[in-house]
Amino acid sequence: MSERVNVEKKSPAEAGGNEPGAKVLEAKAGAALPALGPKEMLRWAWTQLTSMRTALFLLLLLAVAAVPGSLFPQRPANPAVVTQYIKDNPDYGKLLDSLQLYDVYSSAWFSAIYLLLFISLIGCVVPRAIAHYKAMRSQPPRTPKRLSRLPEYGTLVIPASAGIPASDAIHGAAGVLRKRGYRVEVRDDDGARPSLGAERGFLKEVGNLVFHTSLIGVLVSVAIGGLFGYSGQRILVEGDTFVNTLVGYDQFNPGTNFQSSQLQPYSIQLDKFDITFDRESQGKFGQPIDFAAAVTTRENPDAPARQETLKVNDPVTLGGTSIYLTGNGYAPVVTIRDGEGNIAMQGPVVAKLQGDNYYSSVVIKVPDAKPDQLGFAGFFLPTAFVTDEGVSFSGDPELFNPQLTLNSYFGDLGLDDGAPQNVFELDVEDLTPLNARNLDAGGITLAPGTSYTLPDGKGSISFDGVKRYIGVDIHHNPGQLYALIFALLAVAGLILSLYVNRRRAWVRTGTHEDGRTMVEYGLLARGEDHRLAAEAATLRKLFSTEWRLPGDAAAETSSVTTPAGPSGPEKDQ
16 A cells, blocks of 8 residues: 555656655555566465365355256266256256266366365365474463553562462472363473463364364275265065175175176075054054065175164165165066966066055066967055946055056067066057957956966966065165264364464563562463453452462452453463
8 A cells, every 4th residue: 555655656857866765666666566477477376275274165156066966967877867958958957967977076177076076175174283283382472571562461469478489389280281171381490580381272273173183084985985886676576585786786886896706605595574554543544664574694605694674764784885775576477388387477566656555567478389489567555446337546655456557568578679668568569469358369368276268279377475675775885984084183183273262471570679479370262252251250260269368368369351452462471
């Protein structure tokens, strides 16, 4: 501001070329800012990146960048849903895909923010840790000349009859402060006016450093989980066994650096699945209220079998992976014979839930049937009812009147060309219908224990019974435990940084002409500390007790609180 005022007043020539002020202004007018080279630019960029403000901004930006992951379907979680979303939204679906909004957490822009935040936190923590280590090893600041300028100040008078000289008084004060957790340095204890400096509250900065270091640990743990973890899904019908191999998964999502050797060969068998339905309340009658899957597990092929119960929000842990119960339904057991009388397919068929009371769709593909491949599509009803209009529906989720209703087709199922298909969908475009409600043969309606002969000698289908199935999610995250530990450390560090205060205290003693020992003390907090006045009152009481001062003597001069001005105590140190 002074430079601008000087320039506005007069030019150097007008001010007199021989005057010193004019020469300074002339030099300033001709000064040019030095050009920044590559090293200086890198240093400036590093300074900006490693500032706490940048770290906080990147942390906020990372939270904002994660929002699209909850707005749009993610390819790692369900590729089929992403494909369908793009088909349903052709105008902007491909644009979102080009922006990697279906792969948010592995996208280039999310990874860049993540990496920059990681570097920024390291750049913030390491210099601060070094500086704090040096501060912890250094001596407390020197005693200010005028303690009365400190925010908390007080004096005490020790009578001459007490026989406590200034040197003994300063050591007594040092002992009191050490018991309070201060780091104390006594100065000039053999001089006329000995003093001491004391400091405490280093755990505040330690907590701050632990908090930020733990954030780095959380980031590293999450990265480890993304690199070396995996997740998958599997449907288990009662009696089926899942072995933890790649071919055992219905859907598998590996981490970036996943190796198949990481899979531990444990196994889990579904023995029985029970559902408890509400049979009392009117508003929620028939709603499921409890699920329990009795399973048999083995840590490895040679390990003994263990009986466990898998429930919702109560996973089974095997080989470092967590197995969660996520879905359930019915699986009708069917036997299909082809036109030559051979069994082309036999076993349970998973019915996909579609509506209330476990109304489920059923798709059966029989590529091994001869002479033509067979396909079936329809629905399964646990408790079948028929309306006056002839529409079937499920009246209850329990198996009181199970019914399997199907349409049949023959032709090429399209499985021989190797193109992947959805097991819950049947493409009938290239198939010829055999049975349907709009055909003379009508549809197929089966109860347990019944069978149906297909038209034109194409074979037969029988409904043998019903089993239950469950859907399980399998997650292996090697960084999960470490992320929890670092998160707890971060909370502990944050609590330390919030509730521990950094304080400094100074005491100076001297001997009056009449033999009394005069004591003055002052306290200063780093930052705001609303408990500093209480600390000053506590120290005054402890000093009085240490020197056995009577109440009236101790209260002779009360503690005084004075605000520190622009040239406060820090300038006197």
